[in-house]
Amino acid sequence: MASLARAQPRWNATPLVERCAVLQRTADALEARLTEFCARLVHEGRKTLGDALAEVRETIDLCRYNAQQAMAQLAPQTLPGPTGEHNELRLHGRGVFVCISPWNFPLAIFAGQGVAALVAGNTVAAKPAAQTPAVADAFAELLFDAGLPRTALRVLHGPGPTVGMALVAHPLCAGVSFTGSTAVAKRIQRQLAASEGPIVPLIAETGGLNAMIVDASALPEQVVDAVLQSAFGSAGQRCSCLRLLCLHTSIAEAVLTMLAGAMQTLVLGDPADEATDIGPIVDRTAHAQLCQHLERLERDAKLVARTPMPPNLTAIHGATHIAPVVFELGSVAELREEIFGPVLHVVRWSGSDAWGDDGVDQLIEQINALGYGLTLGVQTRLDQRAEHIATQARVGNVYVNRNMIGAVVGVQPFGGQGLSGTGPKAGGPHYLPRFCVEQTVTLNTTAAGGNATLLSAAHQYTAGP
Numbered sequence: 211m212a213s214l215a216r217a218q219p220r221w222n223a224t225p226l227v228e229r230c231a232v233l234q235r236t237a238d239a240l241e242a243r244l245t246e247f248c249a250r251l252v253h254e255g256r257k258t259l260g261d262a263l264a265e266v267r268e269t270i271d272l273c274r275y276n277a278q279q280a281m282a283q284l285a286p287q288t289l290p291g292p293t294g295e296h297n298e299l300r301l302h303g304r305g306v307f308v309c310i311s312p313w314n315f316p317l318a319i320f321a322g323q324g325v326a327a328l329v330a331g332n333t334v335a336a337k338p339a340a341q342t343p344a345v346a347d348a349f350a351e352l353l354f355d356a357g358l359p360r361t362a363l364r365v366l367h368g369p370g371p372t373v374g375m376a377l378v379a380h381p382l383c384a385g386v387s388f389t390g391s392t393a394v395a396k397r398i399q400r401q402l403a404a405s406e407g408p409i410v411p412l413i414a415e416t417g418g419l420n421a422m423i424v425d426a427s428a429l430p431e432q433v434v435d436a437v438l439q440s441a442f443g444s445a446g447q448r449c450s451c452l453r454l455l456c457l458h459t460s461i462a463e464a465v466l467t468m469l470a471g472a473m474q475t476l477v478l479g480d481p482a483d484e485a486t487d488i489g490p491i492v493d494r495t496a497h498a499q500l501c502q503h504l505e506r507l508e509r510d511a512k513l514v515a516r517t518p519m520p521p522n523l524t525a526i527h528g529a530t531h532i533a534p535v536v537f538e539l540g541s542v543a544e545l546r547e548e549i550f551g552p553v554l555h556v557v558r559w560s561g562s563d564a565w566g567d568d569g570v571d572q573l574i575e576q577i578n579a580l581g582y583g584l585t586l587g588v589q590t591r592l593d594q595r596a597e598h599i600a601t602q603a604r605v606g607n608v609y610v611n612r613n614m615i616g617a618v619v620g621v622q623p624f625g626g627q628g629l630s631g632t633g634p635k636a637g638g639p640h641y642l643p644r645f646c647v648e649q650t651v652t653l654n655t656t657a658a659g660g661n662a663t664l665l666s667a668a669h670q671y672t673a674g675p
Contacts, residue, residue: 211382214306214333217361222303222331226284228357229329230277235356236325237273240266240349247317250345255316258481258489261444264616265318269349271619272322272637279642280329294656301646303331304410305384308377310370310398312390313492314447314550316342321349322636323387324363328353330645332384333362337374341492343367370394375401385411385645389449391548392416392582392629413644415624415631417548418584420614421454421577423559423599425570426461428589432611434468437554439613440587442476442517442534445488446552450585450607450615450624453553454545455536456573459560466556469536470515478520478531488517490530491551497530500551504535507553511537511544514556542576570595574602584626587614604628606635 221229240247244266251262289297309323320338327334338346350365366373370390378386378401388398395414402412422440424433440452457465481489491497507513514536523531534552539545545555561569577586586605588596600608606626607617617624623638625631634640 211306211335211377211380213361214335214364215382217359218303218305218331218333221328221333221359221362224331226280226329229331230280232353232357233273233277233280233325233329236352236358237270237277239352239356240270240273243352247345247348250348251317252482254342254344255313256481256490256492257444258486259484261489262481265315268318268619269321272318273325275619275637276322276325276329276642279639283639283642284330284646289650291652294654296653296655298651298653300649300651301330301643302649303327303333304645304647305332306382307332307334307385307387307645308374308380308383309334309336310374310377310386310388310390311336311338311346313339313341314444314449315389316345317349319389319636320346323389324349324353326636326642327385327387327645328358328362330642332645334364335377335383336363336365337370337377338365338367340367340369378402379405381405381407383410384408385413387413387645389415395631411644413632413634415449415626415636416584416629417449417550418582418626418630419453419545419548419577419580420450420582420585420587421456421542422452422587422589422614423456423570423573423577424458424461424465424589425592425595426458427591427595428458428461429591430461430465430468433465433589434472436587436589436611436613437469438472438476440615441554442473442488442552443613443615445491445532446534447492447550448615449630450617452585452587452614453549453555454542454577455554455556456542456559456577457556459558462556462558466514466536473515473517473534473536476517476534478517478523478533488531488534488552491532492530494530496550497532500532500549500553503549503553504532507537511539511555514538542573542580545580548582570599571602574599578602578604581629582626583628584630585609585614587612606630606633 247266248262251257287299291297307327311320395416476487478488479486517534519533536554538556559573583605585607588610596610619637623635625635
């Protein structure tokens with residue numbers, strides 16, 4: 211941390227155009243080595259080929275987008291003022307930013323946090339997930355090859371409770387960008403509050419109890435397609451994944467019957483096999499936690515459907531697959547914690563076909579009461595109802611008549627509220643300034659004995675026709 215703090219003023223003084231060029235060259239290099247990084251994600255992150263390809267492309271987008279946004283937002287801005295005075299707003303790096311990233315997007319989130327902090331003029335202490343260290347190291351080398359000084363970035367490996375919290379607690383920590391569980395974000399928040407010295411920002415993106423509201427007008431085929439992608443894609447290991455499917459009673463049976471049939475077609479297997487739809491859970495610890503939750507559901511909830519588990523999976527990745535499964539609950543309130551896997555919970559709701567009826571309003575209140583606010587899906591053919599739900603929901607991303615995953619950089623900035631994070635949204639126009647401190651410089655231009663602007667204006671006036 212001391213080394214990074216010593217290096218920060220020089221990196222911050224590097225012209226903005228040069229810092230942005232490092233990001234652009236990194237994007238070019240990653241694009242040229244796309245297949246290699248896809249293989250790294252499959253091998254270490256246990257991602258399917260499709261998910262790996264999407265993540266590499268997202269990372270390229272993040273590098274280019276942050277470079278473009280930096281050029282537009284971080285350059286000095288002239289502010290209005292009285293004649294004889296020049297006012298300028300400047301943005302600088304805060305110091306050493308601590309970036310703690312998760313295993314489920316070991317390239318995109320590690321890179322997104324880091325390049326945003328770096329292009330803003332900070333040096334970075336990056337703590338990747340313990341499960342995916344090599345992906346982080348490989349991306350860091352891309353940055354160094356693209357011209358980033360090695361003194362501006364340190365990648366520190368190890369467990370979060372020791373390495374991560376030591377970085378957060380360090381007196382030279384000038385800011386924290388964290389993606390992970392809500393519980394860990396709370397611990398970081400308490401640590402920062404207890405630390406002496408400056409008040410530093412925390413940018414936290416955490417989990418969600420993400421719901422999809424399906425009304426009586428929705429098309430069942432469209433609903434099932436969106437549910438399969440949203441609940442079971444990436445083996446349910448995205449913070450944006452669908453956890454709670456809220457079906458109107460009039461179409462619930464038809465949708466569940468169709469969903470159960472569609473789930474029989476999903477293929478579990480080796481993520482390196484392009485025929486695989488559902489890969490393994492990331493490690494044995496996460497697998498064991500999911501198994502414990504499934505035991506509770508099998509005891510307390512109603513099993514709706516489960517994808518068949520192939521008999522030969524025991525030899526692949528330590529047998530950490532979880533077959534996609536659907537359970538029906540009695541109420542929204544029964545879902546109390548985020549389940550990070552291919553496990554979908556279903557509740558039924560009732561109400562009239564009117565877009566603002568009490569039934570849907572009560573459902574939105576119940577979902578809001580869960581306290582999380584990351585993603586929400588809406589399936590309806592009534593435009594007014596979709597807008598009404600979006601207005602009432604306390605959630606960061608609302609997706610209407612499509613899946614709830616795969617937010618696109620610069621198009622669907624991603625991030626939540628409440629227990630789901632602090633904002634600003636990653637991949638959005640308000641992200642970079644959070645990594646900066648602001649400074650205004652006011653210059654009295656008359657101090658040298660006159661106002662050159664007025665003299666110039668008077669000359670133009672008298673010289674005119």
